[in-house]
Amino acid sequence: MFTKWGIPNNICDNYPIGRDNLNQFVGHSEKIKFLSDLLSNKAVVILEGEIGVGKTSLGNVVRHSKKGFFTPLLEIPCKSHWDNDVFMAIILAAIVKEIMRKESPHRALKKYKIVKEIHTVFSDVKLINLGISGAGFGISKGESLSRAALINQSLLLDYMFRIGRLLKENYRKEAPIIIQLDNLDMGYGFKEEDLMRFFNEIRDTLQNPFFSWIICGNANLGPFLKTNVPRVGQLIQHVAVVEPLPFKEIIAAFRLRIKKANMKGELPLERDLLKLIYDLSNGSFREILNIVYQLLIKYYNEPLVKTITADHARFFFYDAGQAKMESLKRVKSQFTVFKAILDHPGIIQQDLVKVLNIQQPNLSRITKQLETSGYIQIKKRSRSNYYYPDIKLYLGFKGSGLGR
Ligand SMILES: Nc1ncnc2c1ncn2[C@@H]1O[C@H](COP(=O)(O)OP(=O)(O)OP(=O)(O)O)[C@@H](O)[C@H]1O
Ligand SMILES: [Mg+2]
Known part of the structure; x- marks a missing residue:
C-alpha cells in the first residue's frame, strides 16, 4: 500500500508502545x-x-x-x-x-x-x-x-x-x-x-x-x-x-518506525504541513498519527502525488468536511464562534469573549455544544480554557473564507 513511498503500511499504528516494540520509543x-x-x-x-x-x-x-x-x-x-x-x-x-x-x-x-x-x-x-x-x-x-x-x-x-x-x-x-x-x-x-x-x-x-x-x-x-x-x-x-514530544522527536519516531520495518523511505509529507498538524494537535501523537494516516490513505494510489502538501490536505479535508460545515452554518451562533476559533487556534476564553463581544456564560454554552459535536477541542490549562478547531476542519477550511 504505502510501499510506493518506501514506508510500512503500519506506519501510523496508534497502539501504545509495549514490551515487544520498546525500541520504537523516543525521548x-x-x-x-x-x-x-x-x-x-x-x-x-x-x-x-x-x-x-x-x-x-x-x-x-x-x-x-x-x-x-x-x-x-x-x-x-x-x-x-x-x-x-x-x-x-x-x-x-x-x-x-x-x-x-x-x-x-x-x-x-x-x-x-x-x-x-x-x-x-x-x-x-x-x-x-x-x-x-x-x-x-x-x-x-x-x-x-x-x-x-x-x-x-x-x-x-x-x-x-x-x-x-x-x-x-x-x-x-x-x-x-x-x-x-x-x-x-x-x-x-x-x-x-x-x-x-x-x-x-x-x-x-x-x-x-x-x-x-x-x-x-x-x-x-x-x-x-x-x-x-x-x-x-x-x-x-x-x-x-508527561509533556508532548518536541517536533523533532516526532519526526525521529516516524523515522524509527520506517527503519525498524527495514525500509528506506521517508514520510511523504511536506515538513511545514507536518509541523502545522503537530501544532494543532497540541502534541497528541495519537492525533497526529490519525491525521497523517488519513492523508496517506487518500493519496497513496495517486501516482502523481509524491509529497503531500498543505494544498493536498486542504483539498481532501475540505471535501470531507463540507457536509459538517453546511450543517453548522444553519446554527448561526455556533457558526460565528467556530469561525473565530478557526481564525485564532488556541485562543484563550477571555480573549474569545472580547473578540466576539459575547457574554461568558453564553460562550461556554456554545463552545460546549461545538465540542460535543466535534468542531472544536477545549483544553483546560492552569484554570483557563483554550480553544482549538478540529484539525481536519482547520486544514480544510482555514483561509477558505467560510462565507457567512
Ligand atoms: N515517546 C514515544 N516515542 C515513540 N512513539 C510514541 C511515544 N509516545 C507515544 N508514542 C506513540 O503515540 C501513540 C499514543 O501513545 P500512548 O497510547 O502511549 O498515549 P497516551 O497518552 O497513553 O494516550 P491516551 O490519552 O489515549 O491514553 C502510540 O501510537 C505510541 O506508539
Ligand atoms: Mg493511554
Whole structure:
C-alpha cells in the first residue's frame, strides 16, 4: 500500500508502545531513569498528561526496560464500576498469566502451589479462559467480571500477599511487582465522583507491600487525587507530567518506525504541513498519527502525488468536511464562534469573549455544544480554557473564507 513511498503500511499504528516494540520509543530518557529508580522500591507514581501524548507508552517502557522488574505484559485498563475484589482478581490473573509465560504454563502450575490454587479457583468461577494450551489465561470482558464477586474476598487478599511473597523469593529479591493502571481519565470514562470512589475502593490494595504502581490518567489526575482523595493522595510518591514530544522527536519516531520495518523511505509529507498538524494537535501523537494516516490513505494510489502538501490536505479535508460545515452554518451562533476559533487556534476564553463581544456564560454554552459535536477541542490549562478547531476542519477550511 504505502510501499510506493518506501514506508510500512503500519506506519501510523496508534497502539501504545509495549514490551515487544520498546525500541520504537523516543525521548524522555531522564524521566525513564528517574521513575525506574523510584519504582525499585515500593512506590505509587502518577503519569498524567494530555490525551494521546504517550503516557501509556512511557509507563510500559519504564516497567519493561529494566531487567529484574516483575511486571505483567499489559497495562490494566481500569473501569469505573470495579470494586476492590474485581480489581484484585484482575491483577492476580495478569500476574499468573505472566508467570505462566515466563515458566511455561505446565511448569508454573506444577512448581508453585499458589499459582495452581489461583488457577483452580479462578477456573471454577470461569474467571479464566483456560484455552487449549493453558496460556490463554485471561478474563474476558463483561459478564465474567462479575464472577470475581464469587470469590471470597479474604481469599483474594491472601492471594495478593502470597503471590507477592512468591515473586519476591523467586524472581527478584529487591524490586516490587510493578502494576500499571491505565485510562484513569477524568471526564472520559471516569466522572470525578467515580475516580474518588474507585480510589477509595482500591486504597488498601495500593498499600500492599509487595506492589509498586504506575497510574496513568489525563491532565491533573495527581493534584485531583491529592485534594479529593487525601488518603490515597498521601500514598503518591511522585506525579510525573508527561509533556508532548518536541517536533523533532516526532519526526525521529516516524523515522524509527520506517527503519525498524527495514525500509528506506521517508514520510511523504511536506515538513511545514507536518509541523502545522503537530501544532494543532497540541502534541497528541495519537492525533497526529490519525491525521497523517488519513492523508496517506487518500493519496497513496495517486501516482502523481509524491509529497503531500498543505494544498493536498486542504483539498481532501475540505471535501470531507463540507457536509459538517453546511450543517453548522444553519446554527448561526455556533457558526460565528467556530469561525473565530478557526481564525485564532488556541485562543484563550477571555480573549474569545472580547473578540466576539459575547457574554461568558453564553460562550461556554456554545463552545460546549461545538465540542460535543466535534468542531472544536477545549483544553483546560492552569484554570483557563483554550480553544482549538478540529484539525481536519482547520486544514480544510482555514483561509477558505467560510462565507457567512
Ligand atoms: N515517546 C514515544 N516515542 C515513540 N512513539 C510514541 C511515544 N509516545 C507515544 N508514542 C506513540 O503515540 C501513540 C499514543 O501513545 P500512548 O497510547 O502511549 O498515549 P497516551 O497518552 O497513553 O494516550 P491516551 O490519552 O489515549 O491514553 C502510540 O501510537 C505510541 O506508539
Ligand atoms: Mg493511554
